[in-house]
Amino acid sequence: MDQKILFGLPLLFILAFASGTQAQKSQTVDKCYSCHRDIGSDEAQAYKNDIHFKAGVTCADCHGGDPTVEDQDAAMSPAKGYIGVPKASAIPQVCGKCHGPSKTELKEKFRLDDVMDDFKASVHGRALSESNDGPQCVSCHGIHNIVSIKDRRSPVYPTNVTKTCAKCHSNPNYMKKFNPGLPVDQYEKYLTSVHGKRNQSGDPKAATCVSCHSNHLIRAVKDPRSPVYPTNIPLTCSKCHSNKMYMAEYHIPTNQYDNYVQSVHGIALLKNSDLSAPACNSCHGNHGAVPPGAASVASVCGTCHQANADLFDKSVHKNAFAKAKLPGCVVCHSNHLVKPPSDKMIGFGSASVCGECHKDNSSDSAASTILVMKTTLDSLTNGQKDASALLAHAEQLGMDVSDASYSLRSVNQSLVESRVQVHAFAIAPVVSAAQPGLKIVADAQKSALGAINEYYFRRKGLGVATLVITLLVVLLYLKIKQIERKSRQ
Amino acid sequence: MNNESKLMRWFNKRYDLSPFEHFAKEKKVPDFKGSFWYYFGGVSLFLFIVQVVTGILLLMYYQPGAQTAYESVRFIVTKVEFGWLIRSIHSWSANLMILSVFIHMFSVYFTKAFRTPRELTWYSGFLLMSLTLVFGFSGYLLPWNTLSYFATKVGTEIVGVVPVVGIPLMEILRNGSDVTTATLTRFFGLHVAVLPAVFTVVLGIHLLFIQVQGISEPESWKDIPESKKNHIPFFPNFVLRDVLLWLIVLNVLAILAVYFPWELGHKADPFASAPAGIKPEWYFLFMFESLKFLPSKFLGLDGEVVGVMFFGLAGLLWFLIPLWDSRTPKGSRNKIINYVGIAVVLYIIILTTIGAR
Amino acid sequence: MNVSGNEKMSRRTFLDYLMGFGLLAWLGAVLYPIVEYLKVPKQTEAAPSSVVAGLTKDFKPNEGKVFRFGNEPAILIDTPDGKLKAFSAVCTHLQCTVQYRPDMEKIWCACHGGVYDLNGRNIAGPPPRPLQEYKVVVKGDDIIVSKS
Numbered sequence: 001m002d003q004k005i006l007f008g009l010p011l012l013f014i015l016a017f018a019s020g021t022q023a024q025k026s027q028t029v030d031k032c033y034s035c036h037r038d039i040g041s042d043e044a045q046a047y048k049n050d051i052h053f054k055a056g057v058t059c060a061d062c063h064g065g066d067p068t069v070e071d072q073d074a075a076m077s078p079a080k081g082y083i084g085v086p087k088a089s090a091i092p093q094v095c096g097k098c099h100g101p102s103k104t105e106l107k108e109k110f111r112l113d114d115v116m117d118d119f120k121a122s123v124h125g126r127a128l129s130e131s132n133d134g135p136q137c138v139s140c141h142g143i144h145n146i147v148s149i150k151d152r153r154s155p156v157y158p159t160n161v162t163k164t165c166a167k168c169h170s171n172p173n174y175m176k177k178f179n180p181g182l183p184v185d186q187y188e189k190y191l192t193s194v195h196g197k198r199n200q201s202g203d204p205k206a207a208t209c210v211s212c213h214s215n216h217l218i219r220a221v222k223d224p225r226s227p228v229y230p231t232n233i234p235l236t237c238s239k240c241h242s243n244k245m246y247m248a249e250y251h252i253p254t255n256q257y258d259n260y261v262q263s264v265h266g267i268a269l270l271k272n273s274d275l276s277a278p279a280c281n282s283c284h285g286n287h288g289a290v291p292p293g294a295a296s297v298a299s300v301c302g303t304c305h306q307a308n309a310d311l312f313d314k315s316v317h318k319n320a321f322a323k324a325k326l327p328g329c330v331v332c333h334s335n336h337l338v339k340p341p342s343d344k345m346i347g348f349g350s351a352s353v354c355g356e357c358h359k360d361n362s363s364d365s366a367a368s369t370i371l372v373m374k375t376t377l378d379s380l381t382n383g384q385k386d387a388s389a390l391l392a393h394a395e396q397l398g399m400d401v402s403d404a405s406y407s408l409r410s411v412n413q414s415l416v417e418s419r420v421q422v423h424a425f426a427i428a429p430v431v432s433a434a435q436p437g438l439k440i441v442a443d444a445q446k447s448a449l450g451a452i453n454e455y456y457f458r459r460k461g462l463g464v465a466t467l468v469i470t471l472l473v474v475l476l477y478l479k480i481k482q483i484e485r486k487s488r489q
Numbered sequence: 490m491n492n493e494s495k496l497m498r499w500f501n502k503r504y505d506l507s508p509f510e511h512f513a514k515e516k517k518v519p520d521f522k523g524s525f526w527y528y529f530g531g532v533s534l535f536l537f538i539v540q541v542v543t544g545i546l547l548l549m550y551y552q553p554g555a556q557t558a559y560e561s562v563r564f565i566v567t568k569v570e571f572g573w574l575i576r577s578i579h580s581w582s583a584n585l586m587i588l589s590v591f592i593h594m595f596s597v598y599f600t601k602a603f604r605t606p607r608e609l610t611w612y613s614g615f616l617l618m619s620l621t622l623v624f625g626f627s628g629y630l631l632p633w634n635t636l637s638y639f640a641t642k643v644g645t646e647i648v649g650v651v652p653v654v655g656i657p658l659m660e661i662l663r664n665g666s667d668v669t670t671a672t673l674t675r676f677f678g679l680h681v682a683v684l685p686a687v688f689t690v691v692l693g694i695h696l697l698f699i700q701v702q703g704i705s706e707p708e709s710w711k712d713i714p715e716s717k718k719n720h721i722p723f724f725p726n727f728v729l730r731d732v733l734l735w736l737i738v739l740n741v742l743a744i745l746a747v748y749f750p751w752e753l754g755h756k757a758d759p760f761a762s763a764p765a766g767i768k769p770e771w772y773f774l775f776m777f778e779s780l781k782f783l784p785s786k787f788l789g790l791d792g793e794v795v796g797v798m799f800f801g802l803a804g805l806l807w808f809l810i811p812l813w814d815s816r817t818p819k820g821s822r823n824k825i826i827n828y829v830g831i832a833v834v835l836y837i838i839i840l841t842t843i844g845a846r
Numbered sequence: 847m848n849v850s851g852n853e854k855m856s857r858r859t860f861l862d863y864l865m866g867f868g869l870l871a872w873l874g875a876v877l878y879p880i881v882e883y884l885k886v887p888k889q890t891e892a893a894p895s896s897v898v899a900g901l902t903k904d905f906k907p908n909e910g911k912v913f914r915f916g917n918e919p920a921i922l923i924d925t926p927d928g929k930l931k932a933f934s935a936v937c938t939h940l941q942c943t944v945q946y947r948p949d950m951e952k953i954w955c956a957c958h959g960g961v962y963d964l965n966g967r968n969i970a971g972p973p974p975r976p977l978q979e980y981k982v983v984v985k986g987d988d989i990i991v992s993k994s
Binding site for chain 3: 546549555556564568569570571572574575736755756758759760761
Binding site for chain 1: 869914
């Protein structure tokens with residue numbers, strides 16, 4: 001703990017160097033520094049190279065006390081504001097003197113940002129407020145030897161920052177104190193990712209922890225304002241992956257985000273805020289992000305589309321695709337631009353995907369299977385449409401067809417099931433899934449027609465009855481006239 | 490004719506029918522320009538018969554109870570042959586019967602037919618009208634749909650407003666503190682057993698009074714000689730005219746049932762919140778609407794209490810007309826009676842119209 | 847005189863005959879629906895009700911039943927620890943009807959293998975939202991389900 005003293009957060013650039021020489025001069029009159037340097041203290045030795053030393057920040061600026069007095073007791077008296085080694089929880093305040101919201105000469109001079117408030121609002125700030133062990137400025141930036149973040153030696157330089165975060169985040173005993181549920185394998189996974197490998201090979205452009213989680217204002221993943229909250233992930237990834245200039249040297253496409261936002265998944269997640277819809281990380285992994293290999297596509301999609309994946313695994317396409325090194329589901333559904341599937345995808349029409357590989361003639365043994373599957377689905381959809389139109393007509397005539405309407409609902413189930421069964425790429429499963437639906441459709445059509453006939457039967461019946469009654473009324477009228485004429489005679 | 494007299498002879502041999510024959514021959518109905526109104530008594534009677542017949546038919550399939558009331562009516566309407574017709578006619582006929590009873594009552598009122606010696610006919614008629622309203626109220630709940638459930642809830646609540654006896658009375662009506670299936674059973678018993686029995690007896694008495702006293706002559710005939718009075722024989726002339734009208738009413742019922750089938754609505758859900766715009770049946774609307782217009786406090790009493798007591802009092806005064814009419818100037822153009830009547834008719838029409846909006 | 851009298855007579859009898867015929871036709875028009883009404887209907891009794899999902903004695907723990915609730919299917923579940931729960935049986939993914947799987951002790955949709963736990967939460971597969979839960983009240987032997 002004793003080592004953890006002083007200072008944080010250098011956001012200083014060339015300015016610091018420019019004023020370096022002058023600042024160093026002022027440091028020489030600082031009695032704290034000169035005395036501690038003379039007794040050969042490690043802190044003073046290290047501080048010589050610190051960015052703050054060059055900017056003219058004195059020991060007393062952080063530790064308090066009187067740097068003008070030679071006498072040790074007088075200089076380091078609490079009466080003079082000497083605080084010694086600041087408590088961990090007080091460090092953000094100490095650094096925040098310049099890196100906080102209040103205006104100081106140094107803050108103006110070096111155009112420092114207010115990062116103290118950001119830190120306090122972050123998960124780390126919260127952890128610190130709960131425990132003195134919590135992370136603060138020096139946990140990441142170091143003490144007395146702080147260099148510019150642009151400097152390769154900085155612990156927060158891109159190639160170092162992952163290790164810096166891992167100091168705590170890969171330490172289960174430490175993390176337990178704050179968030180026992182949080183995994184501690186992020187760093188390990190990161191090393192397996194494309195980002196991690198590039199980072200290890202010294203590429204500062206590859207994404208690190210802070211690229212996605214941000215730096216001082218790190219929010220919990222479940223906080224909707226976090227850049228890694230499900231609905232924010234696509235945009236976060238796109239910051240780099242949609243940037244043509246940035247990605248140029250890697251020779252990979254930059255249209256994933258544009259495609260994704262148009263896909264079923266993108267619409268579900270971004271437009272309908274359906275948090276169960278997949279974002280980038282759902283398929284690529286997050287800390288261990290890699291493109292899934294062709295062979296594992298089906299199992300990746302299968303994490304959600306289980307039934308379809310099971311059927312696909314048992315189908316003829318499984319081996320055929322593997323042999324041809326075709327990436328499973330993606331072959332028909334595409335990857336980032338997954339469109340809502342439609343029955344038009346089956347068959348040999350313009351929107352069909354079967355036709356990409358199969359031929360619509362007897363030379364291809366699959367042609368008949370494809371056509372039977374298509375006709376089955378079509379007859380079910382058309383039947384459902386016709387039946388509900390008929391029922392609507394009957395209802396409009398005021399007939400009660402709620403029983404048939406209710407049972408027609410389950411046609412949808414049959415339809416969905418037979419669409420799923422298409423992934424077996426065989427006739428029997430599709431037809432047997434469609435069978436109950438076709439029966440319900442037929443029954444519903446029958447009862448709708450029955451109701452419509454009944455409607456006209458009622459009207460006709462009323463016509464007959466009215467005729468009879470009118471006849472009787474007329475006859476009765478004549479009879480009354482007759483009787484009255486007779487009684488008057 | 491021959492056959493008829495043969496039949497009569499057969500009966501006459503066994504029973505002496507001559508008093509009846511004599512009665513039928515002698516019975517006359519005054520014939521004047523207001524005699525059209527005489528037919529509404531007959532129409533009410535006919536609609537009652539229709540109600541009895543269709544009601545018995547509905548009873549063949551109807552099952553009271555939380556899980557069966559709505560379902561069985563739905564079953565009648567959708568699964569039983571002509572069930573839709575029977576049910577629709579029963580509902581339409583009920584409404585037409587109430588309308589016809591009202592017309593009959595007001596025609597009697599304005600022709601002053603309730604005057605001595607026919608006070609008892611008026612009292613029994615008033616009783617019949619009240620029974621008809623209770624018939625309507627209790628029958629409305631039986632399909633156990635959302636509208637009827639909440640209308641019954643509101644309707645019985647109004648009973649609870651009456652001071653002192655209100656709450657116990659409401660609980661007796663509801664068979665508990667709330668409208669539940671226990672209420673349904675109670676209303677069912679009332680609708681199919683108690684009311685028909687009582688109604689039939691009172692109706693018999695009502696008709697007997699009319700037969701004994703003959704049909705009331707208009708007030709304007711008081712001062713003209715017998716020879717100038719026009720009569721038509723009750724049998725067969727008036728009866729045949731009655732039948733003619735009944736046939737037309739039957740046809741109207743059939744047309745209404747086919748073209749405007751009575752809706753079943755959704756099943757009542759006692760746990761659901763009341764839908765907006767709950768209204769009682771149209772014949773209670775004027776009272777329901779009046780209660781809405783009352784201030785919440787009136788002479789230190791709850792507005793509703795005042796309203797309910799007002800209608801109770803008004804009903805009592807209406808019932809007792811023969812008593813207080815004797816203290817007003819007599820004559821067909823009795824201004825007090827006519828003004829009161831016109832005011833009541835206008836009041837009912839206006840408030841019903843407002844309520845129906 | 848005689849001729850005209852006969853004519854009158856015959857016209858009267860004609861009218862009477864016609865009246866008799868009309869009366870018969872009318873009787874037919876009235877009686878036909880009534881007789882039809884009294885015939886045994888195709889389905890002899892009203893269908894079981896919607897709000898009452900069942901009787902307590904018909905349910906064992908770890909069992910589920912789909913019933914009609916208004917115009918939509920709903921599912922009543924006697925959980926393995928003996929609690930009664932009711933949900934809309936309409937899968938939130940593509941509106942299939944879900945079912946109870948005693949082997950999984952979960953609610954399962956056959957269409958895409960969506961899984962809900964016994965609180966109706968979507969826990970696996972494509973369903974985007976939990977199932978709507980209904981209120982269950984036990985009154986005597988009846989299990990009454992209502993939208994709360």
